[in-house]
Amino acid sequence: MPIPGPVDPVPIPRPSPVEERPNLVGRPREEIRAMLEQAGLEPRQAKLRAKQIWHWTYNRGATEFAEMTDIAKAQQPWLAERFTITRPEVVEAQVSTDGTRKWLLRTRDGHDFEMVFIPDADRGTLCVSSQVGCTLNCRFCHTGTMRLVRNLEPNEIVGQVMLARDALGEWPSQPEGRMLTNIVMMGMGEPLYNFEHVRDALKIVMDGDGLGLSKRRITLSTSGVVPMMERCGEEIGVNLAVSLHAVTKEIRDEIVPLNRKYGIEELLQACANYPGANNARRITFEYVMLKDKNDSDEHARELVRLIRHFRLPAKVNLIPFNPWDGAPYECSTPERVRAFSNIIFEAGISAPVRTPRGRDIDAACGQLKTAAEKRSRAELDRQAEAKLAAIG
Numbered sequence: 001m002p003i004p005g006p007v008d009p010v011p012i013p014r015p016s017p018v019e020e021r022p023n024l025v026g027r028p029r030e031e032i033r034a035m036l037e038q039a040g041l042e043p044r045q046a047k048l049r050a051k052q053i054w055h056w057t058y059n060r061g062a063t064e065f066a067e068m069t070d071i072a073k074a075q076q077p078w079l080a081e082r083f084t085i086t087r088p089e090v091v092e093a094q095v096s097t098d099g100t101r102k103w104l105l106r107t108r109d110g111h112d113f114e115m116v117f118i119p120d121a122d123r124g125t126l127c128v129s130s131q132v133g134c135t136l137n138c139r140f141c142h143t144g145t146m147r148l149v150r151n152l153e154p155n156e157i158v159g160q161v162m163l164a165r166d167a168l169g170e171w172p173s174q175p176e177g178r179m180l181t182n183i184v185m186m187g188m189g190e191p192l193y194n195f196e197h198v199r200d201a202l203k204i205v206m207d208g209d210g211l212g213l214s215k216r217r218i219t220l221s222t223s224g225v226v227p228m229m230e231r232c233g234e235e236i237g238v239n240l241a242v243s244l245h246a247v248t249k250e251i252r253d254e255i256v257p258l259n260r261k262y263g264i265e266e267l268l269q270a271c272a273n274y275p276g277a278n279n280a281r282r283i284t285f286e287y288v289m290l291k292d293k294n295d296s297d298e299h300a301r302e303l304v305r306l307i308r309h310f311r312l313p314a315k316v317n318l319i320p321f322n323p324w325d326g327a328p329y330e331c332s333t334p335e336r337v338r339a340f341s342n343i344i345f346e347a348g349i350s351a352p353v354r355t356p357r358g359r360d361i362d363a364a365c366g367q368l369k370t371a372a373e374k375r376s377r378a379e380l381d382r383q384a385e386a387k388l389a390a391i392g
Contacts, residue, residue, distance in 0.1 A: 131189025
């Protein structure tokens with residue numbers, strides 16, 4: 001099996017975009033100002049309009065220039081003829097019996113991806129995608145069986161947060177009383193293989209005059225792209241989560257093939273060096289529980305030993321495996337999961353068991369793929385049936 005890495009996306013025929021106007025969402029203020037100036041506004045006016053557009057887009061949730069009431073009515077159509085402020089298209093929205101929400105989204109060039117919102121009593125977490133598809137081939141992850149189509153652009157990453165606020169009715173933007181309080185970069189794709197776009201999008205999300213979420217409420221999850229981890233800490237500064245899932249080379253090579261390129265010890269040293277990590281901002285190790293594969297008492301003790309050896313400020317999230325058709329593994333028994341958790345807790349390291357959310361709509365950890373592909377197949381079936389009916 002080839003070692004996963006940043007690969008060229010698979011070329012897929014796609015329709016020509018209907019809109020050729022540049023989208024101002026996901027761009028820094030200065031870039032918006034420069035684009036307005038290039039389009040013909042004089043510098044002082046371009047600076048003012050950029051500030052107004054930024055405010056209306058990220059504080060008021062505007063989707064049309066006509067909504068921007070402090071911009072002259074005569075200038076609103078001038079802007080609309082040259083630019084857009086659009087989010088990705090919502091193809092389908094689903095709600096689980098436990099309140100979890102999942103959206104199937106579509107890019108302007110016709111590619112589908114997903115995002116998930118998980119409500120809790122004290123917080124609401126949005127799981128954001130960074131790529132269409134994935135290149136990591138993690139064997140326990142349904143998303144990892146998809147081919148990589150392309151990286152999502154900053155407007156498509158920021159747009160997910162904006163769409164969630166649309167659905168939750170959270171405009172105008174304000175820090176108090178939000179349902180959407182946290183973001184995890186744990187959706188489709190490996191965020192550190194799309195580093196620049198993720199960084200630029202999260203800067204807007206964290207901007208006090210932008211979407212205004214604190215970096216302490218944002219977590220980026222990586223399967224272990226070691227060379228990019230320090231840059232992530234320095235240039236973004238968000239919390240770090242690492243998809244560890246195994247404590248031996250043999251097992252991690254099997255279930256997380258990236259381990260063949262960046263081994264466990266190299267990965268954990270990068271965690272120890274992660275800027276800003278301390279007891280108040282611990283690194284989270286994600287560990288999916290696979291029956292008779294990585295769930296023994298010996299594995300739990302080795303995990304404790306590694307965390308202590310590298311002196312890591314860490315907690316461990318134990319994730320019951322979410323099955324899917326054709327999956328090569330089974331979930332560990334509840335008794336085995338509890339025993340594993342207890343060993344880690346007794347060593348003084350937090351090891352909560354994550355409650356699966358959204359399983360009935362394929363929104364749980366590792367399941368982001370099914371809805372998009374099932375929908376695509378269903379659409380093809382309907383089209384084929386329509387053609388047959390027309391022929392008949």
